[in-house]
Amino acid sequence: MNKVVSGADEAIRDIEDGMTLMLGGFGMCGLPEKCILALVKKGVKDLTCISNNAGVDDFGIGLLLHQHQVKKMISSYVGENAEFERQLLSGELEVELIPQGTLATRCMAAGYGMPAIFTPAGIGTEVAEGKEIRNFNGKDYLMEMAFDADFAIVKAWKGDRLGNLIYRSTARNFNPVMAMAGKITIAEVEELVEPGELDPDNIHTPGIYVHRIFKGENYEKRIEQRTVRKRD
Amino acid sequence: MLDKTGIAKRIAKEIKDGYYVNLGIGIPTLVANYIPDDVDVILQSENGLLGMGPFPFEGEEDADTINAGKQTITKLPGSAIFDSAMSFGMIRAKKVNLTILGAMEVSENGDIANWKIPGKMVKGMGGAMDLVASAENIIVAMQHVNKAGESKLLPNCTLPLTGINCVKKIVTELAVLDVLPEGGFKLLERAPGVSVEEIIKATAGKLVVEGEIPEMIV
Numbered sequence: 001m002n003k004v005v006s007g008a009d010e011a012i013r014d015i016e017d018g019m020t021l022m023l024g025g026f027g028m029c030g031l032p033e034k035c036i037l038a039l040v041k042k043g044v045k046d047l048t049c050i051s052n053n054a055g056v057d058d059f060g061i062g063l064l065l066h067q068h069q070v071k072k073m074i075s076s077y078v079g080e081n082a083e084f085e086r087q088l089l090s091g092e093l094e095v096e097l098i099p100q101g102t103l104a105t106r107c108m109a110a111g112y113g114m115p116a117i118f119t120p121a122g123i124g125t126e127v128a129e130g131k132e133i134r135n136f137n138g139k140d141y142l143m144e145m146a147f148d149a150d151f152a153i154v155k156a157w158k159g160d161r162l163g164n165l166i167y168r169s170t171a172r173n174f175n176p177v178m179a180m181a182g183k184i185t186i187a188e189v190e191e192l193v194e195p196g197e198l199d200p201d202n203i204h205t206p207g208i209y210v211h212r213i214f215k216g217e218n219y220e221k222r223i224e225q226r227t228v229r230k231r232d
Numbered sequence: 233m234l235d236k237t238g239i240a241k242r243i244a245k246e247i248k249d250g251y252y253v254n255l256g257i258g259i260p261t262l263v264a265n266y267i268p269d270d271v272d273v274i275l276q277s278e279n280g281l282l283g284m285g286p287f288p289f290e291g292e293e294d295a296d297t298i299n300a301g302k303q304t305i306t307k308l309p310g311s312a313i314f315d316s317a318m319s320f321g322m323i324r325a326k327k328v329n330l331t332i333l334g335a336m337e338v339s340e341n342g343d344i345a346n347w348k349i350p351g352k353m354v355k356g357m358g359g360a361m362d363l364v365a366s367a368e369n370i371i372v373a374m375q376h377v378n379k380a381g382e383s384k385l386l387p388n389c390t391l392p393l394t395g396i397n398c399v400k401k402i403v404t405e406l407a408v409l410d411v412l413p414e415g416g417f418k419l420l421e422r423a424p425g426v427s428v429e430e431i432i433k434a435t436a437g438k439l440v441v442e443g444e445i446p447e448m449i450v
Contacts, residue, residue: 078356085353088354104315107317125395169297223304224298225304
């Protein structure tokens with residue numbers, strides 16, 4: 001079994017106009033930046049993108065937005081991207097803003113083979129409009145459906161050619177739950193190793209969920225808010 | 233009247249030893265700077281970290297280690313990393329003892345609005361809706377009035393809601409208030425130099441004032 005592809009272009013070769021993609025990452029952190037660049041180059045359009053954020057104007061999903069490749073964004077927070085806010089307020093872009101935990105758990109449900117989840121997030125707000133509400137033990141919960149994505153694209157720190165993945169620090173974020181949730185899952189990694197080199201006890205995403213893997217070169221890993229303290 | 237630092241310092245007094253605490257963006261983030269040394273707390277960052285530490289020293293920033301505000305941070309000894317689903321799992325399951333967040337408006341029955349101004353600002357709710365829907369102990373750090381001088385403590389919120397019947401306590405530049413279970417803001421403390429009359433004037437929602445209101449110790 002060998003899931004290794006030559007690079008981002010080959011990994012995304014059959015992503016077509018109108019498809020639904022999950023993209024891992026929290027802000028710029030743990031973002032599959034190589035595949036996003038390849039999608040920009042390929043020029044596929046009318047995409048529905050499920051991702052916690054929408055990138056910044058010149059990096060991440062912001063690049064896809066800039067090229068008008070995105071028809072619909074499903075995100076929880078988009079405050080960092082002025083072009084996004086402009087397209088949203090002008091009606092050029094369809095946007096579904098959903099609670100962050102709901103976003104993560106709808107991914108998780110897909111990966112666990114469960115059709116729906118019940119969450120209290122959004123009860124009494126516009127998020128609840130048109131959704132089924134169930135009362136359990138005296139508290140109201142919204143029924144939220146598992147996502148159905150054609151592709152999940154994630155970024156990991158290390159992976160082997162069987163698709164087993166390990167993430168690093170808070171770059172883990174949405175990546176493991178999205179990796180489980182795609183019909184086809186693409187993983188880009190900083191280090192690609194041979195089976196046996198990763199400790200089975202420390203695998204975050206078992207390879208069964210991953211269909212294609214490649215090593216990305218020269219990660220930019222942009223920092224969104226560089227905050228530091230002075231040495232005393 | 234308190235400045236932002238003052239609000240953060242006053243809220244820090246609400247944090248008890250052994251708490252797991254989630255701090256929102258803005259004033260809540262400042263609270264971490266004023267937690268007393270003898271109070272042992274673990275900060276949860278909803279992007280997937282327990283044991284959040286201070287900002288890194290210059291030159292030691294790690295792009296893979298950020299908080300929910302996308303700021304570079306550090307991990308303290310004993311910290312733990314997890315994915316976003318587990319992060320909100322521990323929030324939903326009420327494992328986090330205290331949530332501190334900002335607000336644009338709070339109503340007298342504890343509703344909160346802090347994610348959207350229709351037609352003007354659409355940044356999204358992030359994790360706020362999940363947090364307010366599940367947390368049992370929510371403190372709001374906010375300004376009592378907006379820039380136009382209008383009260384943000386209202387009978388009903390006018391902006392799209394983030395959650396309902398959830399806020400327990402509010403700390404503003406003027407006062408500390410509890411949200412009563414039966415509705416209404418109960419005035420607990422005045423900020424230094426602020427009179428009860430000023431607080432009454434700045435509060436549009438039902439305000440309950442009983443007996444002498446002490447000046448807060450910051």
